[in-house]
Amino acid sequence: MAAPGRHVGHYIQRNGRFLLCNIDQVLGHRSFGCTTAVRQQAAEANKESAESIVIPRKKTWSKEAVLEALASTVGRDSTAYSYQFQDDPYLSPRTAVEFKLYSLSQESGRSAAKYFVNSNPKFFTKDFAEPHIPCLMPETVSLCLEEVSEEALKERINLRKVTAAVDMYDQLVQAGTAVSLETTHGLLDLISLYCDRDPVEDEGPQTEDTESKDPKKKKGNYRRASDFLKFSWKENNNAERIFNLLPERDTRCYSALIRGMVKHGAYAKAFSMYTDMLNNRLTADVHIFNALISAAPEVREKYNEKWELITELLKQMNEQKIRPNLLTFNYVLKALRRCGFLAKTQSLHTLSEMKALGIAPTLASYDHVLAVFHRSGSSGPNGVDILQEVVAELAETNFTCQDPHDVMFFANAIRVCLDNKDLELAYKVHSLIEFGENYRLLGDPFHQSVYYGRFFNLLCMMEHVDVVLKWYKRIIPSLYYPNPQGMKDLLQALDTDSRLDLLPSIWKDIKSFGHDNKPDVVEDLLSLMTRDNHSAEVQESFAACALDIKSAFDLNLTSRLEWTNSSLSHVTMLLLRANQTKSAWEMLPLFKSNNRVPSDDLMNSFLSLCHTDGTSQKAVELVQMSAAFCLPTTPQLAKRALAEFDLTEEQRAILSELEAAGGEPSD
Amino acid sequence: APSSPPLPGGSPSCRRDRTAGDRSPSCGTESRSISAESPGCCRRAAGFPAERCRTSPSSPAATPSLLLTVWTLLTSALARSSLLCSSSGLRGLHVTAACCKNRAARIRIGKGNKPLTYEQALHPHHIGHRKGWLSQHTSNLKGEDGAADRTVEDVFIRRFMFGTFHGFLANEIVLKRRGNVLIVCAIMLQKMLPQKFYFLIGYSESLLSHLYKCPVKLEIQTLVDKAVYKYI
Numbered sequence: 001m002a003a004p005g006r007h008v009g010h011y012i013q014r015n016g017r018f019l020l021c022n023i024d025q026v027l028g029h030r031s032f033g034c035t036t037a038v039r040q041q042a043a044e045a046n047k048e049s050a051e052s053i054v055i056p057r058k059k060t061w062s063k064e065a066v067l068e069a070l071a072s073t074v075g076r077d078s079t080a081y082s083y084q085f086q087d088d089p090y091l092s093p094r095t096a097v098e099f100k101l102y103s104l105s106q107e108s109g110r111s112a113a114k115y116f117v118n119s120n121p122k123f124f125t126k127d128f129a130e131p132h133i134p135c136l137m138p139e140t141v142s143l144c145l146e147e148v149s150e151e152a153l154k155e156r157i158n159l160r161k162v163t164a165a166v167d168m169y170d171q172l173v174q175a176g177t178a179v180s181l182e183t184t185h186g187l188l189d190l191i192s193l194y195c196d197r198d199p200v201e202d203e204g205p206q207t208e209d210t211e212s213k214d215p216k217k218k219k220g221n222y223r224r225a226s227d228f229l230k231f232s233w234k235e236n237n238n239a240e241r242i243f244n245l246l247p248e249r250d251t252r253c254y255s256a257l258i259r260g261m262v263k264h265g266a267y268a269k270a271f272s273m274y275t276d277m278l279n280n281r282l283t284a285d286v287h288i289f290n291a292l293i294s295a296a297p298e299v300r301e302k303y304n305e306k307w308e309l310i311t312e313l314l315k316q317m318n319e320q321k322i323r324p325n326l327l328t329f330n331y332v333l334k335a336l337r338r339c340g341f342l343a344k345t346q347s348l349h350t351l352s353e354m355k356a357l358g359i360a361p362t363l364a365s366y367d368h369v370l371a372v373f374h375r376s377g378s379s380g381p382n383g384v385d386i387l388q389e390v391v392a393e394l395a396e397t398n399f400t401c402q403d404p405h406d407v408m409f410f411a412n413a414i415r416v417c418l419d420n421k422d423l424e425l426a427y428k429v430h431s432l433i434e435f436g437e438n439y440r441l442l443g444d445p446f447h448q449s450v451y452y453g454r455f456f457n458l459l460c461m462m463e464h465v466d467v468v469l470k471w472y473k474r475i476i477p478s479l480y481y482p483n484p485q486g487m488k489d490l491l492q493a494l495d496t497d498s499r500l501d502l503l504p505s506i507w508k509d510i511k512s513f514g515h516d517n518k519p520d521v522v523e524d525l526l527s528l529m530t531r532d533n534h535s536a537e538v539q540e541s542f543a544a545c546a547l548d549i550k551s552a553f554d555l556n557l558t559s560r561l562e563w564t565n566s567s568l569s570h571v572t573m574l575l576l577r578a579n580q581t582k583s584a585w586e587m588l589p590l591f592k593s594n595n596r597v598p599s600d601d602l603m604n605s606f607l608s609l610c611h612t613d614g615t616s617q618k619a620v621e622l623v624q625m626s627a628a629f630c631l632p633t634t635p636q637l638a639k640r641a642l643a644e645f646d647l648t649e650e651q652r653a654i655l656s657e658l659e660a661a662g663g664e665p666s667d
Numbered sequence: 668a669p670s671s672p673p674l675p676g677g678s679p680s681c682r683r684d685r686t687a688g689d690r691s692p693s694c695g696t697e698s699r700s701i702s703a704e705s706p707g708c709c710r711r712a713a714g715f716p717a718e719r720c721r722t723s724p725s726s727p728a729a730t731p732s733l734l735l736t737v738w739t740l741l742t743s744a745l746a747r748s749s750l751l752c753s754s755s756g757l758r759g760l761h762v763t764a765a766c767c768k769n770r771a772a773r774i775r776i777g778k779g780n781k782p783l784t785y786e787q788a789l790h791p792h793h794i795g796h797r798k799g800w801l802s803q804h805t806s807n808l809k810g811e812d813g814a815a816d817r818t819v820e821d822v823f824i825r826r827f828m829f830g831t832f833h834g835f836l837a838n839e840i841v842l843k844r845r846g847n848v849l850i851v852c853a854i855m856l857q858k859m860l861p862q863k864f865y866f867l868i869g870y871s872e873s874l875l876s877h878l879y880k881c882p883v884k885l886e887i888q889t890l891v892d893k894a895v896y897k898y899i
Contacts (some may be wrong), residue, residue: 086868090889091861098861105862109869117877129880136880 192260233266333368364405407443452480460489465497526570543578
């Protein structure tokens with residue numbers, strides 16, 4: 001509840017004045033910052049109470065001191081989850097799966113509300129916002145004009161109803177009404193953009209650019225089946241039909257057709273349409289050339305042919321006096337990625353051309369150049385020099401997204417750093433992101449996780465474990481939910497610098513990220529814990545962790561975790577080392593129930609345990625158990641038991657039998 | 668402004684302790700029979716809890732006969748007026764002063780098994796002293812207008828949240844207006860999966876924004892159970 005304001009304010013007013021009065025008397029002057037100065041001096045004085053205290057006579061502050069102090073409090077809170085979630089522990093996403101689930105459910109709630117608003121617009125039309133907020137008004141989604149007219153056609157084009165628009169156009173043409181050129185352009189654009197199909201009604205949040213090249217991404221990216229069915233440009237579809245029926249065709253009509261063909265895969269047709277256009281003595285525009293350049297690598301096979309085609313197009317662009325724009329050059333660079341050996345020189349030439357024309361290269365251009373110079377997996381410094389120059393050029397600049405491909409830059413840049421194991425460069429790339437609002441250029445959550453995954457991987461490999469842990473606290477889980485590979489990297493980093501005492505807390509994190517059902521992570525963790533002997537309290541914590549892991553195995557909700565030889569042995573060893581004898585004895589039956597065989601060390605340690613406890617009956621049972629498992633160490637165990645324990649006659653008899661039985665085959 | 672519906676105006680005698688059965692539209696009259704044997708004392712009608720009965724202002728020294736004649740005159744006069752006449756025939760006459768009891772936003776004590784939150788346990792006169800305000804806006808300052816509109820919006824938003832998150836609200840909604848933004852703060856119970864919470868949160872935010880043409884934000888905190896302050 002809000003505190004009673006008057007009450008608090010009253011209190012501060014009374015006591016604040018009291019404080020200020022006191023301090024004024026002490027210092028004898030009334031400068032603005034005197035109260036903070038005194039408090040700071042008091043704090044310093046407390047710290048250095050052992051040494052002599054020198055209180056300066058006067059402390060001056062710059063004019064911006066308060067602003068700077070306030071600014072230092074505002075930064076990214078590295079412990080907070082993303083802003084779109086509610087600030088509550090129950091409602092915060094702990095794993096990547098939850099992140100996606102919660103953000104999608106919130107989005108679906110919004111689209112449900114939008115549906116209500118749009119289907120009942122009469123309740124939402126009262127507008128009392130000054131200035132008018134268009135995005136909070138209901139949208140018209142249903143058609144209102146039914147008669148055959150150009151207005152109705154325009155309405156259908158605006159509402160993106162492709163088939164309805166085509167029908168209306170056909171009706172208009174049959175009725176003999178002339179349709180204006182503007183509307184025809186709009187219609188052709190619409191049909192070409194959507195490939196003669198109505199756009200999907202419920203467009204969920206687009207997670208991936210559907211034309212992205214890499215189909216191997218699986219994590220965090222639930223692709224719909226429709227993403228794989230790319231629409232292809234059919235022969236003689238409505239766009240072409242309408243185009244052919246037009247009395248006169250101008251550049252924009254050709255432009256719509258060519259761009260649609262390139263977008264939907266009919267590359268050769270696009271080029272033939274372009275030659276048609278030239279034969280009709282029309283000049284193209286910049287969009288046509290952009291489309292053709294991006295289609296050029298598809299229509300030629302050999303590297304130099306591709307490049308020749310592109311240069312040919314650029315020359316024609318020059319002849320027709322069309323000025324290239326940023327996208328032109330970006331498409332050129334993108335095409336160069338598929339031009340093999342020519343790419344290195346030509347891409348640098350292209351960059352200089354861009355600068356000569358005064359077009360600043362964006363992140364997408366640099367990404368293409370980097371891809372040209374970097375070969376994944378090859379040895380030697382590939383791409384590092386280029387990246388260093390790029391980073392130096394881009395430092396301290398604010399980026400805006402000018403090309404959809406911009407968002408791929410950072411993931412690829414950090415991959416270059418990772419392949420070359422260059423930590424300094426990685427830090428520089430990261431500083432680019434932390435500058436201003438450049439974090440937006442990391443792309444959607446999937447690309448962000450790829451970037452941070454690679455960055456963290458590099459850190460775990462190269463940095464000291466303290467720095468790794470500092471970054472761990474900083475970026476996890478507010479920016480990045482580590483995948484199993486990331487956790488294994490972290491375990492390895494801890495191992496390298498022998499900070500294995502942190503393993504139990506890492507196990508807690510593994511559980512909260514939902515990776516406690518991944519067998520390889522659990523195996524790694526257990527083997528690291530068991531490998532060496534540690535001090536007593538560390539062993540205690542390891543034993544507690546081992547019990548926790550055991551309960552995870554027992555719970556086994558997703559039935560992906562199965563007890564293996566090593567995991568069972570490790571858990572038992574850890575329990576033994578911490579002297580948790582009861583739990584250790586409970587582990588032994590699990591071997592039998594899971595059809596696993598305990599190791600020799602384990603049996604020996606159990607025997608030593610029995611010796612310290614003095615339970616000879618248990619020792620005999622142990623040797624019998626090892627015989628049941630047909631372990632080769634049974635005779636040694638029996639001999640040891642006979643030697644070390646005081647046994648009854650029966651027990652001696654059993655043991656000597658086992659010793660003899662085991663002894664024969666070995667002779 | 669806290670909810671405290673204005674009492675129906677009129678003379679103090681109109682304010683009565685309203686029991687469950689008393690729903691008379693006129694200034695709550697109850698049948699009171701004045702026995703001739705005991706003129707000075709008042710009788711508690713059935714269903715009234717402990718009231719301070721004040722004796723009638725007339726002096727005890729008045730003669731019974733005078734009182735009787737006055738009374739018959741009054742009743743005959745009252746009987747003629749159809750407004751006050753009802754089936755029992757003796758309504759509309761108050762011979763004791765009304766007991767001006769406050770009932771606003773107070774939960775009456777029971778057997779000790781009814782849990783109350785802090786908000787419910789403290790009465791409206793504690794607002795500003797031990798309680799805060801549930802709706803914060805500047806329309807009640809001098810020279811500002813729009814208080815009525817804000818109140819109507821608040822009522823709607825409270826009902827909307829009560830209905831959308833039915834059964835999940837642990838306490839009253841707090842509404843804060845800062846600039847253009849309307850912030851709805853609610854404490855909810857963890858009875859639903861988080862993804863369902865987020866669906867409803869996205870839905871409410873979007874719908875309310877479209878309705879009121881301003882950004883509406885929800886700030887939700889969750890509890891396992893309602894926070895009980897005391898049992899009444």
